[in-house]
Amino acid sequence: MNPAKPKMPHPSLIKHASLLIGALLTAAILHAKDPSLAVITEDLSGEVGDGGIEMVESLAESGISRAPGVSLISRRHLEKLLSEQGLAYNNIVNDRARLGRLVGADVLLVVSITKNRITQTRESITAYGMTENIVRSQSDAAIAVKALEVESGRILAQRQFSKRNNGNRRALDECAAKMESTLESLTFDELAKETALPRHKVVIKPTANGADMNGLDLFIDGNFIGNTPITTDVEEGVREVSLRKGGNTLWNNRVQILKEVWLTPELGQ
Numbered sequence: 001m002n003p004a005k006p007k008m009p010h011p012s013l014i015k016h017a018s019l020l021i022g023a024l025l026t027a028a029i030l031h032a033k034d035p036s037l038a039v040i041t042e043d044l045s046g047e048v049g050d051g052g053i054e055m056v057e058s059l060a061e062s063g064i065s066r067a068p069g070v071s072l073i074s075r076r077h078l079e080k081l082l083s084e085q086g087l088a089y090n091n092i093v094n095d096r097a098r099l100g101r102l103v104g105a106d107v108l109l110v111v112s113i114t115k116n117r118i119t120q121t122r123e124s125i126t127a128y129g130m131t132e133n134i135v136r137s138q139s140d141a142a143i144a145v146k147a148l149e150v151e152s153g154r155i156l157a158q159r160q161f162s163k164r165n166n167g168n169r170r171a172l173d174e175c176a177a178k179m180e181s182t183l184e185s186l187t188f189d190e191l192a193k194e195t196a197l198p199r200h201k202v203v204i205k206p207t208a209n210g211a212d213m214n215g216l217d218l219f220i221d222g223n224f225i226g227n228t229p230i231t232t233d234v235e236e237g238v239r240e241v242s243l244r245k246g247g248n249t250l251w252n253n254r255v256q257i258l259k260e261v262w263l264t265p266e267l268g269q
Contacts, residue, residue: 035106035188037064037147038073040096047116052172056143059176060111063183070107070188078103094249096222100150107156107188108148110222111179115142115162116172140164141171143179146221147188153223155235157186198236204263205229206243206251213267217244234261243267 041057048056057075065072073081079089081103100108118139125132141163147156159182163175206213206228216228219242225232228243234257243251243265251265 034069034071036071036073036104037107037109037188038078038100038103038105039064039075039109039111040099041111041113043113043116045113045116048113048172052116053113056111056113056172056176056179059180060109060145060183063180064109066184067186067188073103073105094222095219095224096148097150097153097224100148105150108150108222109183110146110148112144112146113141113172114144115140117141118170136166138164138166139169139171141175143172143175145179145183147186148221148223153221155221155237156188158237199233200236200257201231201260202234202255202257202263203229203231203261204241204243204265206263206265206267208267213243215245216250218242219244 039057039060041053041060043053061072061074064070082089085102087102096108096110099105116139118137122133122136143161145157145159145161147158148154149156159179161175161179161182163171163178165171165174204218206216212229214228218225218228218230218232220232220234221240236257238254238256241251241253241255241263242249250267253265255261255263
């Protein structure tokens with residue numbers, strides 16, 4: 001008696017199985033890809049020209065391009081993507097969550113130049129019957145860097161850099177160089193797994209001439225939260241809080257969140 005031959009699957013089943021396996025492998029590869037990151041730079045000091053902003057942004061992108069676990073969306077490519085959608089980079093940069101989603105970024109690196117001050121003092125020195133006027137320069141610079149997860153608004157990393165120089169060397173240059181070397185050592189895959197910061201309740205009820213201002217747009221760290229009056233949970237740390245109406249910013253401040261906070265800003269009509 002001959003043993004029964006094993007029944008072979010129908011060719012169409014084999015084909016469907018191959019397609020399914022291929023789709024699963026493709027999904028796994030896409031899921032494993034490095035998160036994409038875009039850099040936006042802002043001058044909060046009001047004392048940096050376009051050349052200085054471009055220098056800081058260039059060094060930030062240079063550092064990120066060498067960082068493991070992340071794929072950089074360059075400023076040029078970012079502006080091209082927005083242009084294709086009929087949008088201007090400068091008009092949308094403050095709406096960070098929307099910017100990130102439009103260009104397909106998983107992470108936004110917000111580079112804020114918070115200080116760039118140059119002071120000069122004059123001193124007269126007299127010796128051997130001669131007087132010489134000497135000008136001494138001092139420069140102070142500070143840069144704050146924040147990596148934001150676009151989808152959740154969660155802060156993945158924060159770093160502060162500061163520098164003070166006496167003489168002709170610009171503190172901003174050295175501050176930016178220090179930022180560049182630090183960024184290239186950040187591992188974003190590991191940062192994404194860090195324990196989330198504690199969250200605290202924040203209540204925001206703006207007023208004008210003693211009356212509540214309802215319906216204003218609340219943004220925290222550039223992300224739209226909702227309309228006033230509003231109660232929300234915010235991650236611990238220093239947060240940028242803005243109230244806007246029709247695209248105009250009516251109130252903006254940096255608020256330290258260490259416990260429950262009540263904000264009742266008085267706005268002009």
